[in-house]
Amino acid sequence: MALRTGTNRSMPAPNSNVSRPVPRANTGSALLNLISDTFTRVLHFERRFDPWIRPPFDVFLRDRTASLITQLINKQRPNEGLKIAEEKISSDEDEFLKSIISSFQTQMGLLWKPGGFERGGNTKTHGIVRGEFIIHDDIPQDFKHGIYATGKAFRAWVRFSGPGPYITPDIDDVGFMSISIKLMGVPGPKLMEDEKHTIDMFGVSTPTFVTPDTRANAQLQKQSVKNAQIYYFLNFTHPHILDLIMQSLWIKTQSSPLEAPYFSCVPYLLGEGRAMQYSVWPKKKRRTPIPRLPFRPPDDYLRKAMAATLAKEDVELDFRIQLQTDPHLMPIENNAVLWPEDLSPRVSVATLRIPKQQFNSSAQMEFSKQLSFNPWHTIAEHRPLGNQSRARRQMYLVLSELRHSMNNVPHYEPTGDEVFDQ
Secondary structure, X not given: OOEEOOOOOOOOOOOOOOOOOOOOOOOOOHHHHHHHHHHHHHHHHHHOOHHHHHHHHHHHHHHHHHHHHHHHHHHOOOOOOOOOOOOOOOOOHHHHHHHHHHHHXXXXXXXXXXXXXXXOOOOOEEEEEEEEEEEOOOOOHHHOOHHHOOOOEEEEEEEEEOOOOOOOOHHHOOOOOEEEEEEEOOOOOOOOOOOOOEEEEEEEOOOOOOOOOHHHHHHHHHHHHOOOOHHHHOOOOOOOHHHHHHHHOOOOOXXXXXXXXXXXXXXXXXXXXXXXXXXXXXXXXXXXXXXXXXXXXXXXXXXXHHHHHHHHOOEXXXXXXXXXXXXXXXXXXXOOOOOOOOOOOOEEEEEEEEOOOOOOOHHHHHHHHHOOOOOOOOOHHHOEOOHHHHHXXXXXXXXXXXXXXXXXXXXXXXXXXXXXXX
16 A cells, blocks of 8 residues: 655554544533534535525525625725735734634644644545646636646546545535645746646635634634634634624535536736636536435445546536626635626636546555645746735645654655556
């Protein structure tokens, strides 16, 4: 079950990517713990009936509700008079960054043991698969910048994952998934020097980020250490009720990692003076039946659904870009605001092709722990924008170094030539 990459290093023995229950809340108050744990149990119960409730809601009410919530969020925001792709750096960003990193380090130390450290977020690996990122020849001229300048194909490793910071049975997470795409063989200087030939891209299954900015993210991570994330949204000092509603519109009982859309949530440059968000969409509308509902599905039913699909066929996902056209209603520094499609439609620019394959050997699953994903693994034409992206550069680097150090596994830049024993 060995990985053959030319590094001559073995993978860690402990298999920490095994599902386990959500830890109980530890707020220091028996009453607050009870409320948080009860909320979690209710959510888990609702997840078993969600597939019958959610489809009609999504068709008739989701987009209308999202538009209303977006309007309410925007009414609370001042118009700062920024230009397209313009950032505004606050003086307290370093303070919030240090708080976020400290919370993650504390929680990772509580959850994992040396040799079995997992990522602080997007933690559970559903699978890491080979792919090909094919840039279309016929995209509009305004989009032809950076890697999108000409039609071309890049080899890719694609990691599908759950929410984190826990590794739970799939039916017991919050109904949130993520995708991480590492393109290989990308020419040109990169914004981080630890990888020379890659570009990393990220998406989650909600079109807005769970926190608007690093100030709020620092608040969330403090509650996460207590296993009581609900109190980030519901509290008397800094409530985020509108953000909770917006997230709830998209988190649901998922059928397969290959069957959900994913959104960058944060903006990136598309050449000088242009900002974009991107998204990834399944081309087929088919949905895999979730086994055993309303009883408990298998703990890793999402991985099994993904493996069953890729055992019999190729999968294609549509990669779309949305240009920023209004600097206030499509903000750079607030990632809880949904960029409206009526201001700027999402335009297809590439296809992410995942060929038929087997991926769920122990060696290939463990391979994901060698990889480090960072949005700053990119070229200058696609520089990440906004305070949460600025924080992610250092945050992802520090937490990746911690994970690799605790597992005694070096950071590895893949080439696409990796071979795994089955």
